[in-house]
Amino acid sequence: xxxxxxxxxxxxxxxxxxxxxxxxxxxxxxxxxxxxxxxxxxxxxxxxxxxxxxxxxxxxxxxxxxxxxxxxxxxxxxxxxxxxxxxxxxxxxxxxxxxxxxxxxxxxxxxxxxxxxxxxxxxxxxxxxxxxxxxxxxxxxxxxxxxxxxxxxxxxxxxxxxxxxxxxxxxxxxxxxxxxxxxxx
Numbered sequence: 001x002x003x004x005x006x007x008x009x010x011x012x013x014x015x016x017x018x019x020x021x022x023x024x025x026x027x028x029x030x031x032x033x034x035x036x037x038x039x040x041x042x043x044x045x046x047x048x049x050x051x052x053x054x055x056x057x058x059x060x061x062x063x064x065x066x067x068x069x070x071x072x073x074x075x076x077x078x079x080x081x082x083x084x085x086x087x088x089x090x091x092x093x094x095x096x097x098x099x100x101x102x103x104x105x106x107x108x109x110x111x112x113x114x115x116x117x118x119x120x121x122x123x124x125x126x127x128x129x130x131x132x133x134x135x136x137x138x139x140x141x142x143x144x145x146x147x148x149x150x151x152x153x154x155x156x157x158x159x160x161x162x163x164x165x166x167x168x169x170x171x172x173x174x175x176x177x178x179x180x181x182x183x184x185x
Contacts, residue, residue: 002185003038009152014142025064032084033057036155041095042183046162047104050096053184060087074134080147081130084154088123092116093160093184101179106167111174113164119181126154158184 012035016027036055041048063083070076093116100109129150136146159181165174 002040003152003156004035006149006152009035009148010143010145013145013148016142022065025061025067028064029057029061029087032060032151035152039155039158039184041160042185043102045102046179046182047100047102048095049098050094051099052092052094054092054094056087056090056092059090060084063087073136077131077133077136080133081127084130084151085123085127088118088126088158089120091118093118095160095162097164099162099179101177106169106173107175108177109167110162110164110177110179111167113162115161115163117161117163119159119161122157122159122181125157129154129157156185160184 013031016031019027033055036053039053040051060083063086064080067076067079067083070079095110095113095116097110097113099113102108133146133150136150139145161181162179164177166177167173168175
């Protein structure tokens with residue numbers, strides 16, 4: 001599946017009940033976890049078998065709880081961006097054997113997947129997108145908030161790199177195989 005449309009991100013965030021205590025962090029982390037649950041490798045680049053992305057919501061919530069009230073938009077944006085970065089870097093992505101670079105063939109199909117890594121450069125790009133919230137105007141209607149827009153844009157910048165061995169038959173193979181910077185969407 002792919003990421004939900006931005007309208008869904010907006011409406012689901014706007015539907016969260018307003019709270020005046022620390023439960024907002026749990027609600028926001030749960031909201032984001034539900035949105036990112038739909039992330040998957042771009043099928044035009046990578047045919048994933050058994051893809052699993054486990055977002056570290058506990059890290060996200062814990063980081064959000066450290067944020068204090070602020071009148072400084074840059075400090076607020078930085079706090080959310082840092083919390084997101086920590087949670088994404090603590091998250092895991094898994095790809096099963098049989099996954100392949102498109103178009104699949106023995107030299108592009110993984111017989112063994114050794115590692116699946118969330119690319120740090122994509123996380124940095126996503127964090128930069130969230131820092132743009134510092135320039136977002138305040139709104140009274142949550143449906144007009146830039147938070148869901150920027151969080152979706154940051155998520156859409158994520159990518160993974162998969163390493164392992166291909167499906168080239170012996171005696172020539174299997175050979176090392178890397179699928180670098182596979183976009184997630």
